[in-house]
Amino acid sequence: xxxxxxxxxxxxxxxxxxxxxxxxxxxxxxxxxxxxxxxxxxxxxxxxxxxxxxxxxxxxxxxxxxxxxxxxxxxxxxxxxxxxxxxxxxxxxxxxxxxxxxxxxxxxxxxxxxxxxxxxxxxxxxxxxxxxxxxxxxxxxxxxxxxxxxxxxxxxxxxxxxxxxxxxxxxxxxxxxxxxxxxxxxxxxxxxxxxxxxxxxxxxxxxxxxxxxxxxxxxxxxxxxxxxxxxxxxxxxxxxxxxxxxxxxxxxxxxxxxxxxxxxxxxxxxxxxxxxxxxxxxxxxxxxxxxxxxxxxxxxxxxxxxxxxxxxxxxxxxxxxxxxxxxxxxxxxxxxxxxxxxxxxxxxxxxxxxxxxxxxxxxxxxxxxxxxxxxxxxxxxxxxxxxxx
Numbered sequence: 481x482x483x484x485x486x487x488x489x490x491x492x493x494x495x496x497x498x499x500x501x502x503x504x505x506x507x508x509x510x511x512x513x514x515x516x517x518x519x520x521x522x523x524x525x526x527x528x529x530x531x532x533x534x535x536x537x538x539x540x541x542x543x544x545x546x547x548x549x550x551x552x553x554x555x556x557x558x559x560x561x562x563x564x565x566x567x568x569x570x571x572x573x574x575x576x577x578x579x580x581x582x583x584x585x586x587x588x589x590x591x592x593x594x595x596x597x598x599x600x601x602x603x604x605x606x607x608x609x610x611x612x613x614x615x616x617x618x619x620x621x622x623x624x625x626x627x628x629x630x631x632x633x634x635x636x637x638x639x640x641x642x643x644x645x646x647x648x649x650x651x652x653x654x655x656x657x658x659x660x661x662x663x664x665x666x667x668x669x670x671x672x673x674x675x676x677x678x679x680x681x682x683x684x685x686x687x688x689x690x691x692x693x694x695x696x697x698x699x700x701x702x703x704x705x706x707x708x709x710x711x712x713x714x715x716x717x718x719x720x721x722x723x724x725x726x727x728x729x730x731x732x733x734x735x736x737x738x739x740x741x742x743x744x745x746x747x748x749x750x751x752x753x754x755x756x757x758x759x760x761x762x763x764x765x766x767x768x769x770x771x772x773x774x775x776x777x778x779x780x781x782x783x784x785x786x787x788x789x790x791x792x793x794x795x796x797x798x799x800x801x802x803x804x805x806x807x808x809x810x811x812x813x814x815x816x817x818x819x820x821x822x823x824x825x826x827x828x829x830x831x832x833x834x835x836x837x838x839x840x841x842x843x844x845x846x847x848x849x850x851x852x853x854x855x856x857x858x859x860x861x862x863x864x865x866x867x868x869x
Contacts, residue, residue: 487795488812491544493780508542521815590636603632633676634729646675668704679731686738692727711760735785
């Protein structure tokens, strides 16, 4: 079939010296990046326990994030049902089961190692999952919120031995203590909307509500203020009652900047706040004249003030130097032609049921693959779901 250049779309790049690890969010496959050449080598297909259905994107964001511990890569689920562990030395795959009786979307985007355990926030379960890394099992499921009707915001932040979670339908902020496994609830006076983004630096929390307003919360003195020095061209008057979609859904610290990344829709600028004097500025995320709609993803932060942002409608990462406001394009090219082949469920089922040898089987299938009629059968999904690989 020959090699063709196709490009990675991912939710995170995990840097390691001159190499990187990514999971393609459209096909649930693990790649290793040669960062000097931006070439991605297929390492392993990640087993995806889904029934065969007519879902348009059956592999989308199954295990999109990863965490490396020694020789193991922990592939964290969003729409998937378990943590997939890839042993880099042995080239073997195992799994850590997650109890999910109501089959909700797990939505794990934030996780941290503490005391040899991985603390992962599942917004679907509304719980903190405490994963014993050595024994490879979830030891505890601890409630985050105090009421069942509290809905989580998008982000969470770790500060020392605590995790701070926010709510998109209340003004409550929750502090989860990783030692005591208990939560403290704060309701800052002056905050009248739900929150989607939370960031921490200099003993202050930087928050953004669904309206796009930016707040600073000082936990020690229980003070919260809204910044009022928004840059020219930025409007917080946008109404969201019809869509419920926020202006900003992600925040991060880069050098001296607190940055808020839009979810996009009709807003294509990064809001940067100088944390030394709270001055604000806007950085365009698309080239002049580009008015396409898609979604932004923060891929990485390096050298403190260089960020990589992927726009879902492009095949490249915009690498922005925040000090000089310059950027370059990075194309993460796949070494193997893979993406289109994943769409055939018959081939997927063969791969899943032979997961330990998945890559070899996949390569053999590719050589003789020709697309034929799709034979829909839910039995494949049942076998996969019950399998321990």
